[in-house]
Amino acid sequence: xxxxxxxxxxxxxxxxxxxxxxxxxxxxxxxxxxxxxxxxxxxxxxxxxxxxxxxxxxxxxxxxxxxxxxxxxxxxxxxxxxxxxxxxxxxxxxxxxxxxxxxxxxxxxxxxxxxxxxxxxxxxxxxxxxxxxxxxxxxxxxxxxxxxxxxxxxxxxxxxxxxxxxxxxxxxxxxxxxxxxxxxxxxxxxxxxxxxxxxxxxxxxxxxxxxxxxxxxxxxxxxxxxxxxxxxxxxxxxxxxxxxxxxxxxxxxxxxxxxxxxxxxxxxxxxxxxxxxxxxxxxxxxxxxxxxxxxxxxxxxxxxxxxx
Amino acid sequence: xxxxxxxxxxxxxxxxxxxxxxxxxxxxxxxxxxxxxxxxxxxxxxxxxxxxxxxxxxxxxxxxxxxxxxxxxxxxxxxxxxxxxxxxxxxxxxxxxxxxxxxxxxxxxxxxxxxxxxxxxxxxxxxxxxxxxxxxxxxxxxxxxxxxxxxxxxxxxxxxxxxxxxxxxxxxxxxxxxxxxxxxxxxxxxxxxxxxxxxxxxxxxxxxxxxxxxxxxxxxxxxxxxxxxxxxxxxxxxxxxxxxxxxxxxxxxxxxxxxxxxxxxxxxxxxxxxxxxxxxxxxxxxxxxxxxxxxxxxxxxxxxxxxx
Numbered sequence: 001x002x003x004x005x006x007x008x009x010x011x012x013x014x015x016x017x018x019x020x021x022x023x024x025x026x027x028x029x030x031x032x033x034x035x036x037x038x039x040x041x042x043x044x045x046x047x048x049x050x051x052x053x054x055x056x057x058x059x060x061x062x063x064x065x066x067x068x069x070x071x072x073x074x075x076x077x078x079x080x081x082x083x084x085x086x087x088x089x090x091x092x093x094x095x096x097x098x099x100x101x102x103x104x105x106x107x108x109x110x111x112x113x114x115x116x117x118x119x120x121x122x123x124x125x126x127x128x129x130x131x132x133x134x135x136x137x138x139x140x141x142x143x144x145x146x147x148x149x150x151x152x153x154x155x156x157x158x159x160x161x162x163x164x165x166x167x168x169x170x171x172x173x174x175x176x177x178x179x180x181x182x183x184x185x186x187x188x189x190x191x192x193x194x195x196x197x198x199x200x201x202x203x204x205x206x207x208x209x210x211x212x213x214x215x216x217x218x219x220x221x222x223x224x225x226x227x228x229x230x231x232x233x234x235x236x237x238x239x240x241x242x243x244x245x246x247x248x249x250x251x252x253x254x255x256x257x258x259x260x261x262x263x264x265x266x267x268x269x270x271x272x273x274x275x276x277x278x279x280x281x282x283x284x285x286x287x288x289x290x291x292x293x294x295x296x297x298x299x300x301x302x303x304x305x306x307x308x
Numbered sequence: 309x310x311x312x313x314x315x316x317x318x319x320x321x322x323x324x325x326x327x328x329x330x331x332x333x334x335x336x337x338x339x340x341x342x343x344x345x346x347x348x349x350x351x352x353x354x355x356x357x358x359x360x361x362x363x364x365x366x367x368x369x370x371x372x373x374x375x376x377x378x379x380x381x382x383x384x385x386x387x388x389x390x391x392x393x394x395x396x397x398x399x400x401x402x403x404x405x406x407x408x409x410x411x412x413x414x415x416x417x418x419x420x421x422x423x424x425x426x427x428x429x430x431x432x433x434x435x436x437x438x439x440x441x442x443x444x445x446x447x448x449x450x451x452x453x454x455x456x457x458x459x460x461x462x463x464x465x466x467x468x469x470x471x472x473x474x475x476x477x478x479x480x481x482x483x484x485x486x487x488x489x490x491x492x493x494x495x496x497x498x499x500x501x502x503x504x505x506x507x508x509x510x511x512x513x514x515x516x517x518x519x520x521x522x523x524x525x526x527x528x529x530x531x532x533x534x535x536x537x538x539x540x541x542x543x544x545x546x547x548x549x550x551x552x553x554x555x556x557x558x559x560x561x562x563x564x565x566x567x568x569x570x571x572x573x574x575x576x577x578x579x580x581x582x583x584x585x586x587x588x589x590x591x592x593x594x595x596x597x598x599x600x601x602x603x604x605x606x607x608x609x610x611x612x613x614x615x616x
Binding site: 060236 | 573
């Protein structure tokens with residue numbers, strides 16, 4: 001039986017529910033506020049926002065499913081050659097869940113996940129997604145745990161996926177002007193629907209990525225949420241959040257795409273932290289934990305092997 | 309006697325000195341830290357940074373004078389037709405002073421000024437610049453004073469300049485995704501070297517723009533620097549700074565140009581505040597001072613006439 005777009009968006013809504021429940025449990029005090037919105041040109045979304053929690057300072061778990069006339073810039077590459085054979089105005093459908101969580105405690109990492117499904121007239125069906133971690137302080141054990149969890153999901157689908165999608169994340173989450181990665185990466189993939197696996201096999205992989213988010217982050221949060229921190233650790237967290245803002249506003253394709261196509265600004269920019277800081281020419285002290293973290297913000301580190 | 313590039317950059321350094329002295333006097337406690345830097349490909353700069361002052365939380369008054377092979381994207385329009393007749397690799401020279409000041413007190417506005425001079429092989433000589441004001445809370449009297457000061461400088465040079473450059477600022481300092489101007493605008497101009505005035509007449513106008521910065525901002529700072537404020541006012545200031553960050557990273561041409569051409573990151577991003585905040589779907593209360601300010605973040609308001 002063929003999986004329909006409605007099956008997929010329905011599954012995503014269940015995933016959103018499940019993740020929100022687990023994050024609320026983890027936080028202990030704050031709950032998600034829900035906002036439903038509709039898009040004039042077709043579709044809408046269900047935003048869930050948590051703030052001022054015991055554990056989470058600000059976070060969003062956003063579901064959307066939108067459709068309509070495909071914007072001009074989508075007529076390219078593979079899609080283009082299929083579309084141009086047709087006569088009607090090409091239509092698109094896109095559904096996904098996007099998450100960014102900014103924790104209170106600087107020892108708990110920022111996390112981001114996005115999984116999305118895209119359809120266009122002419123039979124285009126694409127899966128995309130990824131999870132990446134931005135620790136304010138890099139901990140090699142946590143990094144190993146995180147990458148191993150993603151590798152396990154990837155390996156269950158295809159032996160090449162982890163290396164391919166890990167490299168993709170390294171390249172994607174890179175701040176060119178800072179010459180540093182946003183964090184320790186993770187996996188990233190787009191336009192997945194070819195190669196050795198069937199669409200349904202890739203869809204299963206994609207669902208596993210979504211399902212691995214909550215248990216993986218739960219482990220990392222529980223490990224560090226009560227760890228004491230100083231004002232200096234907090235200030236460093238705010239500086240790292242400043243870099244997060246820079247990456248998202250200058251490079252992130254989803255953000256740029258959203259802002260340029262008159263997307264829902266509040267949903268797009270929910271990724272920005274409640275508080276961020278910039279210091280002129282900040283220099284970490286030699287041998288400090290901050291410098292250790294900066295040393296780890298590089299592409300190509302084999303975190304699974306513990307070579308951070 | 310022809311004005312040389314060295315005359316201009318030397319004048320700019322004096323302007324930087326004079327502005328820093330006046331800002332230090334205004335602050336009363338903090339002083340500027342100076343950093344000299346050189347650019348591998350030619351030239352360098354003198355950065356002056358103030359932070360944690362009584363009045364100024366973070367600010368920079370940056371001088372630079374750089375030169376070298378002109379980057380590819382400069383071969384366009386007027387310049388292109390001149391350049392292509394030549395055989396040597398085209399050279400450029402650019403010098404300027406850039407200022408962004410983020411005050412402590414939310415009643416004191418953020419201010420930005422930039423004046424720059426640009427030369428390229430083949431006789432290209434351009435003046436550019438502008439001053440714009442970003443009040444956290446718009447005050448009609450202050451807005452009128454500020455725009456009147458700029459209008460006076462413009463009117464002394466050419467009757468069309470204020471209207472032309474005021475509109476240019478409205479259009480330039482516009483955040484498309486927020487559908488709001490960054491602040492109450494000011495004046496903005498670029499590639500000035502034609503029309504009714506001689507180069508030297510335009511140069512004088514340009515110098516007056518630079519010279520009007522300190523007295524104009526001094527008036528605005530002194531008026532409000534001791535005005536009491538609440539935590540709510542402060543939080544609103546942080547949100548407006550968030551919008552400032554968005555504008556600078558998403559739209560500002562100088563910032564984008566700098567980041568894309570491997571410019572000096574710390575100088576480019578000195579415009580970002582020490583602290584900024586984002587709230588999901590913030591809504592100002594009907595009739596509040598915050599809502600009043602949002603209503604004023606529009607193009608085409610005649611601030612001089614007090615129609616804010």
